[in-house]
Amino acid sequence: MSLETSESHDPSPEEVRAARAKADAKRADAIAARIDAAKSSPPSASRSWDARDALDACERLFRDHPGSLIRERCRDEIFTPSKGRDDGSSSEHVRDLVYGEFGFMSLAALFRKYSDQIPPRAVVADLGSGVGRPLFAAACLRPDLARCVGVEKLGGLHELAGELGALYDAELAPVLGAEPPRVELHRGDFLHGVEWRGANVVLVNSAIFSDELFEKTEARAAEVLSPGALVVTLRRGFADCGHEGACWELLEATERRQSWGMSTVYVHRRTQNSPRRAGIED
Numbered sequence: 001m002s003l004e005t006s007e008s009h010d011p012s013p014e015e016v017r018a019a020r021a022k023a024d025a026k027r028a029d030a031i032a033a034r035i036d037a038a039k040s041s042p043p044s045a046s047r048s049w050d051a052r053d054a055l056d057a058c059e060r061l062f063r064d065h066p067g068s069l070i071r072e073r074c075r076d077e078i079f080t081p082s083k084g085r086d087d088g089s090s091s092e093h094v095r096d097l098v099y100g101e102f103g104f105m106s107l108a109a110l111f112r113k114y115s116d117q118i119p120p121r122a123v124v125a126d127l128g129s130g131v132g133r134p135l136f137a138a139a140c141l142r143p144d145l146a147r148c149v150g151v152e153k154l155g156g157l158h159e160l161a162g163e164l165g166a167l168y169d170a171e172l173a174p175v176l177g178a179e180p181p182r183v184e185l186h187r188g189d190f191l192h193g194v195e196w197r198g199a200n201v202v203l204v205n206s207a208i209f210s211d212e213l214f215e216k217t218e219a220r221a222a223e224v225l226s227p228g229a230l231v232v233t234l235r236r237g238f239a240d241c242g243h244e245g246a247c248w249e250l251l252e253a254t255e256r257r258q259s260w261g262m263s264t265v266y267v268h269r270r271t272q273n274s275p276r277r278a279g280i281e282d
């Protein structure tokens, strides 16, 4: 009897690079083919549309962008000094950038529960939007939104978001009606940009944000959002809540499933009160 020996070995960096380049080229071809197909036989607006249709549509949108690709791009940047980080050294900064996504059903529950507080032509923002999945989900769940705006720091994720944005425009937006939500994906630091100023609903997947980033996010949101705006955070809620003169009213804190497991979802509403100055400049 002979023993079988395995020839397998860990791939060299060159082999990894070559395999990636091949996968990127294959994905680019698939995207181009999908956009061409949508152009040559334009999808028509759907007459009836429910949460199940929204979920199916989002899954179809992501069919060339599996979770493994997204995690790979995120890992590339958080373990490469000077990329995506300000100082390239602090583990707190690495922590702020680690990936996980709002669960679709968690967003569906949110948009259903607060539908009367989200007016037609409202703007939804996602702070740290990754590849944009919650924004595409919001557009499908509320096709009457005007805009879904994301801000993401990491270039690799922003690039994938751009690919998905082009697919959304070609394949999905036409199905959502005559005036579908515009999905805008910006690269930058949401603490300093003004892209989300005046948004009606702001999603913050803060499950692993450092205390410093979370506190700055709260202060910035108090500065740039108008009374009535809803802000959704994960794992912890805003501090300036539940007292006279507070900037935020806590509407609920509920456990819901996200891409990695259960997390508490905090929903806050901006009050009329003026914020304390946080010292963050535009």
Ligand SMILES: C[S@@+](CC[C@H](N)C(=O)[O-])C[C@H]1O[C@@H](n2cnc3c(N)ncnc32)[C@H](O)[C@@H]1O
Pocket: 096, 097, 098, 099, 100, 101, 102, 126, 127, 128, 129, 130, 131, 132, 133, 134, 151, 152, 153, 154, 157, 188, 189, 190, 191, 205, 213
């Ligand atoms: C946990 S992921 C969430 C992605 C997306 N919101 C979702 O739920 O699918 C958090 C994202 O926030 C980004 N991020 C962290 N700090 C940021 C900042 N100051 N400005 C922009 N993006 C930031 C990270 O790069 C990461 O992609």
